[in-house]
Amino acid sequence: MGERIVIVGGVAAGPKTACRAKRLMPDAEITIVDQDSLISYGGCGIPYYVSGDVADEDELRKTSFHMTRNEDFFLRAKGVKVRTLTRALAINRKNKVLEVENVISGAKDTIPYDKLVITTGSQPFVLPIPGAELPGVYTISDLHKAIAIKKQLASGQIGRAVIIGGGAIGLEMAEAFADLWGAETSVIEFMPQLLPRIIDPWFSTMLEKHMESMGVKIYTGEGASEIIADENGKACKVVTPNRTIDTDIVIMATGVRPRSQLAAEAGLLVSQFGIVVNDRLQTSDPNIYAAGDCIEVTHMVSGQKFMAPLGSLANREGRIVGDNLAGIPSTYPGAMGSFIMKAFERCIGATGLSLESARAAGFDADAAITAPSDRAHFFPTEAKIPLQMVFDRRTRRVLGVQGFGPMNDAVLARIDAAAALIAKNGTIDDFSLCEMAYAPPFATALDALNAAANVADNMQMNRQRNVSIPTFMAWMEDMSCQPDWRALDIRHPNEVGAFVAKYDDKWLPLVYSDIRAQYSKLPKDKTLIIICDAGTRSYEIQIFLDSVGLGNTLVLGGGFNVITRLEPQWWPNK
């Protein structure tokens, strides 16, 4: 008889561990226990099931070859035993048994193990506010809740929705309600921006503006303080310090916490980020492994511990546990939180550290912002994809990349390539030379990612000096507060007119190709903010003006391709 492996938790990391271990050790006796009746589903697909993109919840439980991943499937196809509706009560490490109880009958039982794997995942964090537990308030934590939400949508009960939490799940749910079902949808985010920490504010604002243009109301910097019930006891209003919003449903998407209680109670080492594991994903008991949302992960860039509740990581980690159970010494290098999400007709993605996170982690970090074309500018489907590259000024190491673009795989390509290089401690030079595949329908000769690296190079070598986007935005808002600044707008006269009309002599138009001939017209006693479409020409002009003694200039990185995405009213043709 083979080794007895017991796995607690059957959604992502658990089944992956089980199947990999069984393939490596065909005679192992593997049992998965899960307190739910539904296992091994694509939890990340819930927003698309709710929206209707995925017709049936069963599709989230099916393999790519159309078999439903239920107990019978695991037993027959994989040789893995699954006990659903079975709650793990305690780990008896001395006797190496797992104590369990049937959640329906209450019957208790013990399961002996040689090796135990904890893949208990995460649980949604519920804001401790009045009304949080009312009927009509849902977390997006399991398929049952998703089924209940969709039933209400399908029967026309939801005309209005409030999402508490502007992270990825909250925003995906907002799209699900607003897009196909036409619900009047509001998102409330306590932090001053959407996607806090993983995306810097000037990027998340581009997403916010797009979602608003699609009809979603977004209130950032505003926490929900209470949920109020109607006469039937069902949630009907969400209260913030600034407003009260009527609603038919409330989605609580305020993050998750590791489900690490079972491990902690068994005396295993647990931190605020989850179960502590070594790089072979062993807990402090060498006979017990852990993987998925419930473990503490090392950030590959900062070296800091964090929680990384991503389905993609759960699968990688499960495979590594499977290897180690079978004696293959695979190690887990940690994670960097590669991330991408769809929002209506746009997508946003990131990998590594944001500028804010990088500085918080102690790096001498700066950010190169560009707005390059995703493919040849003469190709019909070309679009701009604002990119940001966060780098360390001391070492030239690239710490993170963010991108925003149309809803296709153009941003994905740059994020994936960046993740690959960052994992290998890639520097600005590695990114500058990275040989992205080129043909006009797919990229530019110097790819967008190479271009971002070249901007970072120019900044790190102190050839390019920037004004920050928030500073420039504040200045556009109130021109008088920065009396010594002037905008030097080098774009085509057609693009510049509206700004000159509004800002008068504070906005100096001088076409890019005329500057070498006419720079003597420019004021010497003002700070000139050089403005173009993408920031590239502004840098050229900065260098030229430096060479003729006009050194008091700053480049607006990303140029108006970024500004118009932050302040759509600035789009001149609108």
Next chain:
Amino acid sequence: MGERIVIVGGVAAGPKTACRAKRLMPDAEITIVDQDSLISYGGCGIPYYVSGDVADEDELRKTSFHMTRNEDFFLRAKGVKVRTLTRALAINRKNKVLEVENVISGAKDTIPYDKLVITTGSQPFVLPIPGAELPGVYTISDLHKAIAIKKQLASGQIGRAVIIGGGAIGLEMAEAFADLWGAETSVIEFMPQLLPRIIDPWFSTMLEKHMESMGVKIYTGEGASEIIADENGKACKVVTPNRTIDTDIVIMATGVRPRSQLAAEAGLLVSQFGIVVNDRLQTSDPNIYAAGDCIEVTHMVSGQKFMAPLGSLANREGRIVGDNLAGIPSTYPGAMGSFIMKAFERCIGATGLSLESARAAGFDADAAITAPSDRAHFFPTEAKIPLQMVFDRRTRRVLGVQGFGPMNDAVLARIDAAAALIAKNGTIDDFSLCEMAYAPPFATALDALNAAANVADNMQMNRQRNVSIPTFMAWMEDMSCQPDWRALDIRHPNEVGAFVAKYDDKWLPLVYSDIRAQYSKLPKDKTLIIICDAGTRSYEIQIFLDSVGLGNTLVLGGGFNVITRLEPQWWPNK
């Protein structure tokens, strides 16, 4: 006065060198000479200009901000002098002058230099066959020829086209003729496959079948032996050993050769692959640099010298020469030929070495073939993207990746990430763990590229044993030639029926999930080829059968997702 820099060649590497150098050294005196009247155009865009995707040839000469890159633009905007219609005759290295002649007037002149840069590009190779020089035979080498071709198309003179050469340019031109203009288009390729050397035959055949399904006639393994003229002396027939094809135009797309004559005549070191340079792109004369199609490049994977005539590389190389001219010691690590192309509704891409090239370069190379989903299988736009990962069995280093998929950026994302990792000597393990961004609209939880690496891992660890695709195809063609083989088809009975009907008892259907219960039915004295959709389940079954003593099995890597793309008649629903 600043340094005098003279650059010979004004298409891609030359202008890039000039502009970068001028930015780094604003007081440098930079002159570009080019024998053509048109400079700095996007040569890779020619097929899209011919097709009509790009309306006007001027668009290929414009910047992203709509200025035409002509002599006036370079002088006014960049501070770089351009002398068009000026042919470089000789380099007088002793006196450091370039001897030139005006191609219209014949007037001769000399241009003194402190540093010279040779960016003379490549010239099309013209097959030495009778009729190759006839009117109506075009190479795709400059914008003038493209304009002439499009004029004929637009005036309805081209109903039939023959392309000699099945490389990327030939195939892009074939699409241009066939798609928008509806010309009856034939491609002749001397080698037995399209895209020889850069793509392995089972991948290029997928492309070939798709192009055929769009109406392009493709003849591989068939060289053009003669081009015949009509009574007006214009090319009207292309002759091969097997056929004579009537045509209104002939495109000669049989590769390019480095334009290194100027360098060679000046006594600089030149190889068959181009001008020899060091890693700072200096020629054998330290005052002379070279970049672009005309230089010999080191392959980053094989270490071998080769020619890499790609616009993307020309731009990278130009930037490095610019740096070095300005005293910044940037180095060029070489290239790996990252490549992608559109063909109607599909795309194909590659980076690094093909299996054939890897073996030729002395690696103990093998290839993992998969056919994973590009995004969550439950997401509506999901498609399969066959991927191949070439790896070294000895070191686990990944040597190359190829992909084929629908016409979007899904293949691009995997090729770009692969290129990034291969450049850093990435191993199978790096690829397995590479943290590709995940959300259901963009990827699968374990990304397609991770999945390919996991197959490579299983193969390298000798857990997975494959039958090669050519072997299996030959066997399907003539079942009798391999009497001891049986197909064990574990797909859904709906998918299997047609094969059982055709192959009778040679084709054994047994559903994946029934194998653990029913394996005893399987013959023990035959080689079983295990067949599923993507190869993944077949591997699982192989492992299981090994464990029960049925060790004589082989997996069909990539499964029927690959086979149906190679032999469309096998698509069961067709």
